[in-house]
Amino acid sequence: MAATSRGPMRVQVEAAGRRRLVTVEPIGTDGAGDRFALHWDDTTREVDVSALGRGRLSMILPASGRASRAVRGDEAAPGEWAVGIGGRRIRVRVSDGRRRRRAGAAQDGGDHAVAAPMPGRVVRVLVEPGDRVAAGQGLAVVEAMKMENEVASPAGGVVSDVRAAPGDSVEAGGVLVTLTAEGAGD
Amino acid sequence: MKILVANRGEIAVRILRACREMGVPSVAVYSECDRTAPHIRHADEAVAVGPSPAAESYLDIGRVLAAAAETGATAVHPGYGFLAENAAFARACREAGLVFIGPDAGVIETMGGKTAARRAAIDAGVPVVPGTEALPDTLSEAGLRARADEVGYPLFIKAVAGGGGRGMRRVSGPDGVPAAVESARSEAGAAFGESAVYFERLVERARHIEVQVLGDERGTVVPFVERECSIQRRHQKVIEESPSVAVTDSIRTALADAAAALCSAVRYTNAGTLEFLLDEKGRFYFLEMNTRLQVEHPVTEMVTGVDLVQWQIRIARGERLTLDLRRALAPHGHAIEARVYAEDPDAGFLPAPGRITFLRSPSGPGVRDDSGVEAGFTVPVFYDSMISKVVAWAPDRTAAIARLRRALGEYEIGGITTAIPALLWILDQDAFAAGRFDTAFLDRVLEERRGRSFSELPDGDLDLAVMAAALLAYQAGPDRKTGGESAGSTPWRRAARLEGLR
Numbered sequence: 001m002a003a004t005s006r007g008p009m010r011v012q013v014e015a016a017g018r019r020r021l022v023t024v025e026p027i028g029t030d031g032a033g034d035r036f037a038l039h040w041d042d043t044t045r046e047v048d049v050s051a052l053g054r055g056r057l058s059m060i061l062p063a064s065g066r067a068s069r070a071v072r073g074d075e076a077a078p079g080e081w082a083v084g085i086g087g088r089r090i091r092v093r094v095s096d097g098r099r100r101r102r103a104g105a106a107q108d109g110g111d112h113a114v115a116a117p118m119p120g121r122v123v124r125v126l127v128e129p130g131d132r133v134a135a136g137q138g139l140a141v142v143e144a145m146k147m148e149n150e151v152a153s154p155a156g157g158v159v160s161d162v163r164a165a166p167g168d169s170v171e172a173g174g175v176l177v178t179l180t181a182e183g184a185g186d
Numbered sequence: 187m188k189i190l191v192a193n194r195g196e197i198a199v200r201i202l203r204a205c206r207e208m209g210v211p212s213v214a215v216y217s218e219c220d221r222t223a224p225h226i227r228h229a230d231e232a233v234a235v236g237p238s239p240a241a242e243s244y245l246d247i248g249r250v251l252a253a254a255a256e257t258g259a260t261a262v263h264p265g266y267g268f269l270a271e272n273a274a275f276a277r278a279c280r281e282a283g284l285v286f287i288g289p290d291a292g293v294i295e296t297m298g299g300k301t302a303a304r305r306a307a308i309d310a311g312v313p314v315v316p317g318t319e320a321l322p323d324t325l326s327e328a329g330l331r332a333r334a335d336e337v338g339y340p341l342f343i344k345a346v347a348g349g350g351g352r353g354m355r356r357v358s359g360p361d362g363v364p365a366a367v368e369s370a371r372s373e374a375g376a377a378f379g380e381s382a383v384y385f386e387r388l389v390e391r392a393r394h395i396e397v398q399v400l401g402d403e404r405g406t407v408v409p410f411v412e413r414e415c416s417i418q419r420r421h422q423k424v425i426e427e428s429p430s431v432a433v434t435d436s437i438r439t440a441l442a443d444a445a446a447a448l449c450s451a452v453r454y455t456n457a458g459t460l461e462f463l464l465d466e467k468g469r470f471y472f473l474e475m476n477t478r479l480q481v482e483h484p485v486t487e488m489v490t491g492v493d494l495v496q497w498q499i500r501i502a503r504g505e506r507l508t509l510d511l512r513r514a515l516a517p518h519g520h521a522i523e524a525r526v527y528a529e530d531p532d533a534g535f536l537p538a539p540g541r542i543t544f545l546r547s548p549s550g551p552g553v554r555d556d557s558g559v560e561a562g563f564t565v566p567v568f569y570d571s572m573i574s575k576v577v578a579w580a581p582d583r584t585a586a587i588a589r590l591r592r593a594l595g596e597y598e599i600g601g602i603t604t605a606i607p608a609l610l611w612i613l614d615q616d617a618f619a620a621g622r623f624d625t626a627f628l629d630r631v632l633e634e635r636r637g638r639s640f641s642e643l644p645d646g647d648l649d650l651a652v653m654a655a656a657l658l659a660y661q662a663g664p665d666r667k668t669g670g671e672s673a674g675s676t677p678w679r680r681a682a683r684l685e686g687l688r
Contacts, residue, residue: 011659013652016642022656036660038653045649049657054544054600057654064646071654072544074600081658083651087595088607090641090648092655117530118537119567145528145537145571172540 013040014093015083033058111160114151114177116170120144124166127177131159140164140176157181187285187503190215190254191229193265194244195558196574197479198225201263204495205229213257215250217243219566225558231257238568244268247275251282261285261502267570270478271298287502288456289401289477296452297475301346301384307472310451312444315463315471317386320346327364334363337385343367345374346382353377356388389471391624392463393432394418397445398486399458400497402507407449409442410486411517416625417612419535424628425612426482427522428489430464431583431621437468442515444472457483457498463625481525481575484554488521488579490514519579520586524594524609526557526574528565531608531640539565544600548593552579552586555593565602573604583621587613607640 008025020040028035033050048060052070060068072084073092081092116122124141127133138150139159157179164176190213191201198214202225205212214229219238226232233253236243243249245268254262262279264270264287276291288294297303307314316337321330334341334357343366345353353374355366367383375381398410414430415423433441445460459480461473483494490513501507529535545561557574559565565573576597578590591613594606615631617623643651 006663009660009663011656013656013659015652015655016648020652022652024656024660036657038656040652043649045653047653047657051661055658056544056598056600057657059650059654059657061650069647069650070598071650072598072600073654073658074543075658075662079659081655082603083654084598084600085643085647085650085654087597087610088641088643088647089603090643090651092651094655094659096659117533119539120537121567144567145539145569147537147571149536 010096012095014095015090033060112155112157112179112181113175114139114153114179115173115175116142116151116164117149117172118142118144119171119174120149120169122164122166122168122170122176123148125162125164125176126150127159127162129159129162133157133159133179142170142176151176153177153179155179155181187211187261187499188213188257188259189261189263189287189499190250190257190259190284191225191263191265192244192250192269193263193267194220194223194225194569196556196572197265197267197481197558199228199558200556201265201495202228204493204499208496208499210499213253213259215244215253217568219564219568222563223558224560224563233257238566240268240568247272247278250275251278251284254279254282254284259284261287261499263287263498264478266476266478266481271476273298285502287498289454289458293452293454294477297454297458297477300474303475304472306452307448310444310448312448312472313470315386315389315473317341318384320382320384321367330367331360331363334360334385337387340388340390342386342388343370343383344386345370345378345380346384347374347378347380353383389463389465391626392465393430393623394423394461394625395430395433395441395464395470396459396461396480397441398480398483398494399445399449399454399460400494400501400507400509401449401454401456401458402501403455403504404506405450405453406507407446407454408507408509408511408514409445409449410490410492410514412438412441413480413482413485415482416623417618417628418625419628419632423482423525425522425524425609426485427520427583427586428485429517429520432464432468434468437464437470438515441470444470448472448475456501457494481572482523484556484575484577485521485523488554488577489517489519491518519581520583521577521579522583522586522590523575523577524590524613525572526576526597526599526609527605528571528573528602529605530603531605535605535608537567537571538603539567539571540602541565542599542601544598546596546598547574548576548596550593550596552589553577553593554579555597561600573599584619587619605640607642611640 010023013020013022023039025037027037033048038045050058056072074082079095083092120142123143126138133153135156137153140151141148160180161178188211191198212229214226214232215235216226217238235249269275273291273294276286279286304314340358343355353370355370357366370383371381393416395412401407413428415426417425459476462470464470528538530538541564547555554577559573576593578586580586580589
């Protein structure tokens, strides 16, 4: 396959509310780092890249007077990157065809799982199966780092399952409640 | 002297560093989830004190004292939080023959209670927010209105046994007084088992100004140049600085005199901080006293050159406080501190504990990073979310802010989310730069920008982030499952493979 020969690769990059189809084209290597041309829309940027380890890249941009920056990326979930530059960071979603399909499959079924946003301890569960909830309504309270945090419903719907009980420890992403979206059931 | 530090995180590191510098043997304690915490490597010895929940470890007086006995420690430094303002702990230490590095248990009791501290301040001639004593139940509606008129509006009805805003009502004129007293009493009764309430004037557009003090066993008290801590999110301090732009030389002298008078009156020893409200006319009112070391003590250290923690230890050893009073009150330059919380500012500042995968701390001229974490450490869910304090010093405030901004920009923390983007945003606010703010400022401007993400980059950096994400995806490759591709044998590919092995 073309991909294994490390030819150009096309990825879809979503950042700051905009989707770009980026072609990553390797154009050379000089022992210290690799040079790439990146193309999206009608933009082409050349960049000299060295991996510093742990998701950290040193990028030198010849087109900007050889400006050099360190950029770090953490992949929180497949394709979900947090990219940090100079104390600020943004969330970037990167996908190729394969990942898009996988994401699509997860959306099947009418149930929406509401997960704990951080690890902690369940203090209260505010709903029961069968309850109709509005978007923004509190579903459960999770305590972490001495603070109680209410986990709100992302959408209106009916509670199909409650999977957490007071006193439970939950991990980040641990499902607390599942909802059937309004109109999806019946 | 051999000191057991009954704390964790950055403050334990701070105290243990002082021990190392002074050649004093030290003992760290740790809970289960802190087994790999950096603070234990700053100590000579480390003792486990129990499971991760604080109540079963850092707050368990018996276990902490047992750790002291086991290691032959002769003194205990409580840091801040946990047992620091617990009079029973101070007393238990002394009963166990240990030096408690802090004030006397009796003083902790007096100054720790709201109304008792207020009474002590009044007795010492220190201004307090105008208000009343507890209101007698027998007072008629007309009587209540008359008392309220004397205090002035707007005012707060507060529960004597209060805390956490319960039993508290804001009243803007005489008409609302009786009904509000009624409901505050019933809420206070339900919450605290005591329904007594009192009136206190609401100081509008007030700044939070505090005065650090040191006192020795011989009655010498040294007050320091003020700290300004008005930048708070929901009563949680976020940015602190010294000196304050709102404090003139004459206010500074008056604050220092008030602090010294109150501390002398209660025979205060060791380190403490008196908190005041400062109104727009330059009048100040005593609020409460913290009978311990404060989180924000480094800004004072940086503008005075005084090591407060070393002095705490020296005072506890019975040394005489020989500091130059003028030096303590004359700030050299300007220092500003930002608290780095493991919180997601885009999710309503939700705590964001987790494993730190990468850490690069700021450094360079005038920068101090007091941190309690490192790469490989998992920030626990059990304790406060503050992981570090970045402090910048410069000859003036503008330069100090620029330096803090530079330092925060250098901070790279991977694996967890921090509120650094929100800190940078605050530092960029015109009102902040101009020094125009009060304690409600941050909550107000955060409310105004509600819904807008802090995850924003300038256009050029946005392009850079897009490129970096695409390159990182390329590095991971569609072949990430199979690995070991022959074609990618550049240094970059090798680095990627090595990382995969970690």
